[in-house]
Amino acid sequence: MTARIIALSNQKGGVGKTTTAINLATALAACNNRVLVVDFDPQGNTTTGFGIDKRSLNHSTYSLLMGDSTLAESTVPTQVPNLWLVPSTIHLSGAEVELVPIMARENRLKEALAEATQTYDYIFIDCPPSLGLLTINALVASTDILIPLQCEFFAMEGISQLFKTFELVKKNLNPKLEVLGVLLTMFDKRNNLSQQVVSDVRQHLGNKVFDTIIPRNVRLSEAPSHGAPGLIYDVKSPGSQAYIRLAAELMQRFAAPALTSATQGMPEAA
Numbered sequence: 001m002t003a004r005i006i007a008l009s010n011q012k013g014g015v016g017k018t019t020t021a022i023n024l025a026t027a028l029a030a031c032n033n034r035v036l037v038v039d040f041d042p043q044g045n046t047t048t049g050f051g052i053d054k055r056s057l058n059h060s061t062y063s064l065l066m067g068d069s070t071l072a073e074s075t076v077p078t079q080v081p082n083l084w085l086v087p088s089t090i091h092l093s094g095a096e097v098e099l100v101p102i103m104a105r106e107n108r109l110k111e112a113l114a115e116a117t118q119t120y121d122y123i124f125i126d127c128p129p130s131l132g133l134l135t136i137n138a139l140v141a142s143t144d145i146l147i148p149l150q151c152e153f154f155a156m157e158g159i160s161q162l163f164k165t166f167e168l169v170k171k172n173l174n175p176k177l178e179v180l181g182v183l184l185t186m187f188d189k190r191n192n193l194s195q196q197v198v199s200d201v202r203q204h205l206g207n208k209v210f211d212t213i214i215p216r217n218v219r220l221s222e223a224p225s226h227g228a229p230g231l232i233y234d235v236k237s238p239g240s241q242a243y244i245r246l247a248a249e250l251m252q253r254f255a256a257p258a259l260t261s262a263t264q265g266m267p268e269a270a
């Protein structure tokens with residue numbers, strides 16, 4: 001199988017891109033998929049979220065992008081079987097400027113990932129909260145874009161700009177790029193506004209919105225400080241269970257083999 005390469009993108013900050021990258025990747029890896037996560041944000045939250053000490057790294061997405069390391073050299077294993085990571089450090093923040101004079105600078109990540117498309121089933125690229133050159137590189141390298149939207153008042157703000165960027169990249173740089181889906185995150189059932197946002201977003205974006213909604217769940221936000229994905233930290237939590245359902249829905253969208261063992265080796269769900 002050729003890898004599905006999925007960019008998690010929304011220029012709005014704090015909407016759940018990183019939490020989704022970590023936990024969706026973990027759920028898919030638990031279903032015997034080979035998964036690579038590319039931390040493409042200089043904040044390096046995905047790297048920290050997997051419990052990886054940035055000071056111990058010889059290579060990262062920065063060296064990969066600048067051609068100073070190969071993908072194999074830049075990839076590290078994680079605590080999750082079947083799941084590998086290309087970590088990020090703050091050095092990546094210099095890349096947008098340093099790439100400016102370089103020819104075909106939008107293609108750097110695509111070229112760097114080319115050798116991995118037969119190795120993995122899924123590659124996730126966790127984008128920074130901007131629509132700059134890093135995000136363009138991610139969209140050029142991807143087959144699909146997954147857009148997390150937080151269930152709050154300004155959820156849809158900026159979404160038209162994001163779709164415009166998607167259209168531009170599709171037209172000029174990557175005709176195969178598709179919108180895989182919009183994911184509603186941090187849903188709070190006690191909050192009427194959350195319900196309102198869900199119905200507004202479904203009305204505007206229709207079947208592009210995943211059926212699965214990720215609830216606001218403190219276990220998901222605690223997990224990174226323990227250096228573990230939510231699914232490892234507390235698989236029974238409603239947040240982890242939602243990401244397992246999302247993995248099943250995603251595999252269905254791709255008509256891939258059905259979810260069989262998302263909780264294999266993990267405690268029984270409550």
Ligand SMILES: Nc1ncnc2c1ncn2[C@@H]1O[C@H](COP(=O)(O)OP(=O)(O)OP(=O)(O)O)[C@@H](O)[C@H]1O
Pocket residue numbers: 012013014015016017018019020041043045127128129185186187214215216217218220221222224239
């Ligand atoms: N479903 C959830 N329930 C509770 N907290 C959550 C949930 N999803 C994310 N969070 C928390 O919200 C914050 C923002 O989430 P996250 O880092 O995943 O967003 P992001 O879009 O990657 O942010 P950035 O744009 O800064 O990269 C984090 O502290 C995270 O732990």
Ligand SMILES: [Mg+2]
Pocket residue numbers: 017018019041045126127
């Ligand atoms: Mg993030």
